[in-house]
Amino acid sequence: MHPSLLLVGAMLAFATSAFAAVAQSFQPPASSPTDPSGNYTGQSNGTISNGPLVSGKAFDRFIQIWIENTDYATAASSPVFQNLSKEGLLLDSFYGVTHPSEPNYIAAVGGDFFGAASDNFFHIPQNISTVVDLLEEKNISWASYQENMPYDGFTGFNYTQKNYLTGNGTYTYYVRKHNGLIIFDSVANVSSRALRTRNFNDFAADFKADAIPQWNFVTPNLVNDGHDTTIDFVGDWLNYWLIPLLGDDKFNNNRTLILLTFDESETYTINNRIYTLVLGGGLPADLKGTTDSTFYTHYTALSTVQANWGLKSLGRGDANATLNNVIDFVAKQTSWTNNGIAGNDSSIPLLNITGTIPGPLNTVLYVPFTAPNTSAVGTGGGGVFVSPLLDKNFTAASAPKPVNLTASGLPNPWSTDPGFNYANGTEVIQAPSATSTKPASGKNAGARAAVGMREGAVVTVLVGFVLGVVMVL
Template identity: 50%
Template sequence: MLSLVLASLLPALAHAQTVQTFAPPAACPVCVSGNYTGMSNGSLPVAPVVAGKSYDRFITIWLENTDFASAAASSVFQSIAKQGILLTNYNGVTHPSEPNYVAAMAGDFFGMGDDNNYYLPSNVSSMVDLLEAKNVSWASYQENMPYDGFAGDYAQTNYLNASAGSYTYYKRKHNPHIIFNSVASNPNRALRVRNFNDFAVDVNASALPQHVWITPNLVNDAHDTDVTFVSAWLSYWLEPLLNNTQFNNNRTLIQLTFDENESYTIQNTVYTVLLGGAVPENLRGTNDSTFCEWHANELCRRVAAPESPADSVDTHYSMMSSTQNNWGLGSLGRQDTNKTVAAVWNFQANQTGYTNYVPSAAEIPMLNLTTIFPGAANTGIWTPILAPNVSAVGAGGGSVFYNSSSTNTSLTSYTAQNLTAMNLVNPDTINPNYTYVGFNVDNTSSPAAISASSAQHASAAATSGASAATTSKASAGEKTVATGGVLGALALGLAMLL
């Protein structure tokens, strides 16, 4: 177990040792820039506002791989915390990075314990399904992504040091929406996965959607740098935007968080602040300490003694449950409905009358464990994606969303198989080759026209990939696995469930 943890940790440490000096990638946070590579596709259409109970816009900004104490020592983070609510209880759900991003979109990380490329089947539901069901507009903004809907990694000229050659500023693993084929295969969704030039245009056009995910590039999010570097980026980018009413108004809630901490041997507590005009004035500059408290020369001390109840627990699943609670959404029937790890933000729960569950100390799980969970994204302990709990009730009160035509709701357990030992390809690692190069957001064209045009392109890619498909059978249960093209991602029949 320790060797697996160290193996997954070493690449992150190697990146963190890179010494770089911050320089603004653009003239201002809402300025377009050649350093972002991809030019804007034009602004999104301005969508009608669906009123929320506590806020009308939610923006989450994700940073990388930093212990709570390291961020807390930064004067910039301290200054930002004084403008909002510091969640000293907030936790990632596993290691390394990618499964945390996926978990915050799907309520599960499906056994993922690495940063490899995964392509989750089209009938795997996500927060996108819940938002669209209530007409809540959404978008993801990825710094240095070359074009909208891009599904790979991207290297470009190093804008911090042009003489150093190319640099990989953008990584797919930090872009959760595109990991879901339900987004990547649908042009109307994929083109909402946008870059920072699009972000600048959308803000200036007052077209920023209601649910916004923001991932900075690999130096500005601290992945390849450190707290000093990301503090400089926050001073340049976030702090001015807090005063921009096209980004932040009195009905905006902003979450600044990290995906995980850097120390795999302790609980996965990360520095998270709730900001924006929706934060009540009397709570700004306060701490919401519900899981553990931080003290000088200590890592994390429980608020209560082990035999006493703790308070509610915030994790990345809380981002989902709070969003669901705010707009009265349905749920995914996964960990987003697990009240032990998916508390609604306390200030919001007080406003909406929602009662968080208070677990005992013994019920609070370890959230730093990795590689040991079976699932579709763990080739060594593989299972299909199991059915959601269709009778679950989430914080939004709505029904569980799932594809009733392709989900076997009785498949709630499965004996894990080692696909590597069986010489089989994990179907969830096969690239379906969706691509939108050359496609633009066109507010004068109907969504159906855009969809039809892109569908032809996707169909051609699928045909090309399918020609190389091969099949083999798993000895345990004679489950057919197709490899190559999109057939691999769609095979296994009932195995590819919501």
């Protein structure tokens, strides 16, 4: 790695560590995980509607719970994680795919982080698919539950509200960068999808109605996920929220798998190994309290789901033969053969990268969005999902060389806010007011500050000027 990149990584790691050390005491945000609370701001929009259950080969429900910025050894030292490991399967060679946080969340649902190297505001165009496309093609229900998101489908950069820990002042508990699906216009600009991005009051309603979907992504707020706090604070939240739910069939039945993981390691100068557990009633009894040292990444969450339900792939990292190992016991039940990389194998690539990968979300190594590899072999055996809006001929091989937009004084075309708004429960596209890489969210549910030019105008003008093409895809 280039020395300057190592220096930047070290500085970012120091900043992250310093910020995470803020002393705060855990306070339950609700009386129980299954009760609504004014601390979540947004009221439930009613119980989610799901279709009939679609049986999988190894499990029928998959729940990802992501927490933040912690080195493997730090998590392993936590008594709460130690106790949970006795009831689960420890994946001790699991890695984030890059730094910082946001690109990991994007990758876990979209199969790629598209060169992103920051936590800035990004949106990804309508013709780029996600796991939602794969699930809906097989009628598999899904939801994303985001703690302290002010209302369903919220697309703002962050949300600031009363500080419920101290009762004084305000605090930013919710951030868009930890909500991977809403970053994709194929979710944010489709009402039926955007409104399945829900808050924790909705979770309480869905739980009581026994309506938790089959695929779920759960993001705690910035204190409960450890971003602004410590591993001990996370442990207190897990004792409050997750551990009671493990004993309830409405959340965790005998066909449920729960993947408890981190987005990335805290230290950027070491490879991106993160402590990850598989929990749930669907975990075979003989694997509880054991360790699986197979090499896994965040793409494993995609490939495991694809193998289980026979889904198509996205033709990106989820079909990369080095990075897409399926959780071993699921691979065996679905007749998928992993690549054999495990433990400290020298074949494990460096995944602590920041800013070195060209892509449409990398402003200094900018290339347009390209089509996925349509000949990729995914773990579900169903081919590659291709959006009908996508130009399949515009591939990585045919893309122009990367361009440094910053050096040209130009913004990234995907750093402007397209203005999708669901404050009233239906989509409204607000008129843009300005361009910004970090639009500030208002302090009330309806506020939308610093929105940018509309997607089509930006792409046509900027990409046409810089790269000599009229459209990205």
